[in-house]
Amino acid sequence: MKFLEEKIFKVIMICAAMIILFVLVYIIGTVFYRGFHSLTLDMITKLPGGGFYLGKEGGVLNAIVGSLYIILGALAISILLSVPLVMFINFYLPAKSIFASLIRFSLDILFGIPSIVYGAFGFAIMVYLGIRASLLGGILTVAMLIMPIMMRSFDEITRLLSRDLPDALLSLGATKYEMTKVILRQLMPGLVTAILLAVGRGIGDAATVLFTAGYTDNIPASLNQPAATLPLSIFFQLGSPVEEVQNRAYASAIILTVIILILSFSARYISSKFSKNKL
Amino acid sequence: MISQNHQHADDITNSFPGMNEAIILRKLIVNQSIRVENLDVYIEEQHILKDINMTIPEKSITCIIGPSGCGKSTFLKTLNRMHDETPEVKITGKVFVDDENIYGPGVNVIDTRKKMGLLAQRPCPLPMSIYENVAYGPRIHGIKRRKAINQTVIQYLQYVGLWDEVRERVHTSATRLSIGQQQRLCLARGLAIEPEYILGDEATSALDPLSTKKIEELFVKLKEKYTIILVTHTLRQAKRIADYIIFMYLGKIIEEGPTESFFSNPKKQLTRDYLSGSFS
Numbered sequence: 001m002k003f004l005e006e007k008i009f010k011v012i013m014i015c016a017a018m019i020i021l022f023v024l025v026y027i028i029g030t031v032f033y034r035g036f037h038s039l040t041l042d043m044i045t046k047l048p049g050g051g052f053y054l055g056k057e058g059g060v061l062n063a064i065v066g067s068l069y070i071i072l073g074a075l076a077i078s079i080l081l082s083v084p085l086v087m088f089i090n091f092y093l094p095a096k097s098i099f100a101s102l103i104r105f106s107l108d109i110l111f112g113i114p115s116i117v118y119g120a121f122g123f124a125i126m127v128y129l130g131i132r133a134s135l136l137g138g139i140l141t142v143a144m145l146i147m148p149i150m151m152r153s154f155d156e157i158t159r160l161l162s163r164d165l166p167d168a169l170l171s172l173g174a175t176k177y178e179m180t181k182v183i184l185r186q187l188m189p190g191l192v193t194a195i196l197l198a199v200g201r202g203i204g205d206a207a208t209v210l211f212t213a214g215y216t217d218n219i220p221a222s223l224n225q226p227a228a229t230l231p232l233s234i235f236f237q238l239g240s241p242v243e244e245v246q247n248r249a250y251a252s253a254i255i256l257t258v259i260i261l262i263l264s265f266s267a268r269y270i271s272s273k274f275s276k277n278k279l
Numbered sequence: 280m281i282s283q284n285h286q287h288a289d290d291i292t293n294s295f296p297g298m299n300e301a302i303i304l305r306k307l308i309v310n311q312s313i314r315v316e317n318l319d320v321y322i323e324e325q326h327i328l329k330d331i332n333m334t335i336p337e338k339s340i341t342c343i344i345g346p347s348g349c350g351k352s353t354f355l356k357t358l359n360r361m362h363d364e365t366p367e368v369k370i371t372g373k374v375f376v377d378d379e380n381i382y383g384p385g386v387n388v389i390d391t392r393k394k395m396g397l398l399a400q401r402p403c404p405l406p407m408s409i410y411e412n413v414a415y416g417p418r419i420h421g422i423k424r425r426k427a428i429n430q431t432v433i434q435y436l437q438y439v440g441l442w443d444e445v446r447e448r449v450h451t452s453a454t455r456l457s458i459g460q461q462q463r464l465c466l467a468r469g470l471a472i473e474p475e476y477i478l479g480d481e482a483t484s485a486l487d488p489l490s491t492k493k494i495e496e497l498f499v500k501l502k503e504k505y506t507i508i509l510v511t512h513t514l515r516q517a518k519r520i521a522d523y524i525i526f527m528y529l530g531k532i533i534e535e536g537p538t539e540s541f542f543s544n545p546k547k548q549l550t551r552d553y554l555s556g557s558f559s
Contacts, residue, residue, distance in 0.1 A: 094366045164403040168465070171359055171397035172416045172472055173389045182415075186406040 031257070035250025043251055048217045055242040060252050063233035065219045066135070068259070070229060071203045073139035078147045078198060083191070085151055087180050090158045091166060104155065110148035116207035118145045123211040136223040138213025145208050146198035153197050157190030192271040196264050203260060206231035230256045312337045313358065313476065313506065318372035320353055320362070327353050329530040331372070335523075340498055340507045342521035342538075344514060346558060350530040351510040355480050358508070359395040360388050377475070393420065396469030396505075398482040402461035404453035405468075409436075409445050412453045412464055416472035435467040439497055459490025466497060477501060479509040483516065495520050514554065518542055526550050 046059035089100040122141030131137055165186060169179040184191070202208075206229070214226030215236070230252055237249035313335040320328035328350045335341050343351045353362075360381060362368040373380045381391045405412050413432040422428055436442040436449070441463050445456070453464055462482065469477065479498070483491040498507055498520055511517050517524055517538070524541040526534045534541070534550045545551050552558060 094364075096367075162403075164399065164401060165405070166364075167361065168397075168399060168403040168405070170364065171361060171392055171395070171399075172419070172468065173393040174419050175389065178419050182405055182407075 028257075031250050031253045033250075034247050035252075035254045038244065038247040038251040039254055040251075043248065044255060047219070052217075053236065053240050053242075053245055055240075055244040060228075060230070060233050060248075060255065062217055062219055062228040063230045063252065064255060064259070066138075066213070066216075066227035067203055067230040067256070069135055069220065069227060070138045070142050070209065070213060071199055073135070074142035074146055074202055075195065075199065077139070077143040078150045079191075079195065081147060082150045082154055082194070083184065086154045086158050087184070089155065090161075091180060091183065092176060104152075107148045107152045107155070111152055114207070115145050115205045116210075119208040119211050122208065126212060132224070133212060133214030133226050134224045135213060135220045135227040138209045138227055138229070139223075141208045141212040142202045142205070145205060146202040149201055150194045150198040154187075154191055154194035157193065158187055161187065188271045192267045196267055199263055200260060203263075204231055204256060206235055230259075312375075312377070313508070314375040314378075316373040316375070318354075318357065318370070318374060320350070320357060321369040322353070322365075323367045327530050328357070331532060333525060333532060333535065335506060335508055337506045338502055338504070339522035340502050340509060340520050341523045341525060342517040343508065343510045343525045343527060344512075344517050344553075345527035345533075346553070347512075349527045351527055352480055354527070355478050355508065355510050358476075358478060359392045359397060361392075361397075363388060393472055394475045396466075396472065396474035396477045398462070398466055398469060398477065398479045400481045401485050402458060402465045404456070404461050404464060407453065408450045409441075409453045409456070409464060410449040413467050413471045416468060420472060431471050435470045436464075438470065439463040439467045440493065441467060457490075459486050459493065462486060462490065462494060463497070466494070470501075475505060477505050477507045479507070479511075481510055481512055484512060491516075526553065528553070 040059075042057065043059040044064060045061060046057070047062050048060065049056055049058035052058035085103070089097070089103050093100045118141055122137060122144065126132070126137045161183065165183060166179055169182055174182070209227075209229045209232060213229055213232075215228050215232050216226045217228070218225075220227040234249045234252045234256070237245050237252060240246060240249075315331050315333045315335075318328055318331040319326070331354065343354065345351055356362050357370060357374060358376070358381075362370060370382060372382075374382055376391065376394060379386065405415055407415070410432055413435055414428045417428055417431050422431070432449075433442060436445065441460060444460065448455075453461065456464060462485075477498075483494050486494065495516065498509070501507060502522070509517075509521070521538045524536060524538050525532055526541075528549060534545060534547045541550075542554065545554060
């Protein structure tokens, strides 16, 4: 009987692992199978020409650049707010602070809010302020979406840090601020992980940018011009009845995946450079 | 005596207004010492340290011994005000360091901590190179000149006997050192801020016997210049290196005295029981 239990459980575990692998391979396989032939140099170097969505020539450079602008802008805002917040609740507030728990609880709630709600909220605020769908609107809304993710995951990693390092620094006579700087260096890989999670979520999200960033066939030249994004570009291309255009949607998905990969690798590289030596 | 010292210091500082006050004060301190008066420490509702009174002899090694949970580490933390970080801890009483009550009003906690070099139980190198680990203290305390920092780093690495072992790789990460080397690095890092006292919180309990021996030898060498206070679990260690022993039990000082007489002729029954291993 015990033997049977063991067997069944083993089968379940292997099945679970297999299903995950299958799903991954299936998704990537489909995307590459349908998109690979349409992935030409034109796709990444050209703006959509007239009739692009009917199968004529052009590329999705507008969406690539728009997505990068939005995610980099949103990242800048989120990092600037996440790092101070996490340092504050972990090292400036006492260990059993109610205020810190309150902040963590709020972040958990914000974490769970669907992105379309952020989109709608961002849109409502923009209407109130009289801002049109624009790069700025997109950046701010995506920042709202990814901030709780970044803060919460960075906070989780920071909480794992043992008290030894802060104690060692304080006993050397470091001020809290000096202490925080050294701790941040120790936490750099954790921060990078948090950033990557946030990027993954933010760059692929269509709902937040739908109303707030708008869509355009051009590259935005300033913050108050609308900006195209890859998820929306994929959405519009997929909606086309022309098969060539649908395949281009898959090609755009490959581009999006590759961008995320490049961002991941460069972030890891920068963090390993950054966490070495020197103050 | 206390007020006289302070008076004297004030006079001299006033008559040489351009001179660095800190340097004068340090030279004037006749009794470099730690004196504890009626110290009580509570953590939440628990009474951890009960009416502690003691004077730590200068330029010697004082070992605080006692079973786990007797308040040794808590006591050590009161000396460099590390309890400031935990608001649950309530402290009453006075701790005089160099004749200044460090829990008095207007005392700068950074100055107090700068006087105390702490060697923790587990070595905790900072996430930077070996060199930067030692240079960190002087840097945050305002030394900018590269030459001066360089000299300090080499001097203290040599002092703890690490220089020859790491001279080729001082700019590599400190975490790659063995744990014994890390502990000596932490000692060098603490010494580089030029403290007057060295606090050791079971500083050798994570180390192998050879590294333990090296650290103990360093403590013996260091007592020429510094007043050393060690919390230890090992009676043999206390016997080997201490000049003065303080035995604590359940938050109270049971007995204290010079090592020799403490071990050969303990006065209290509790001490005799502890030394004979009846409880630990």
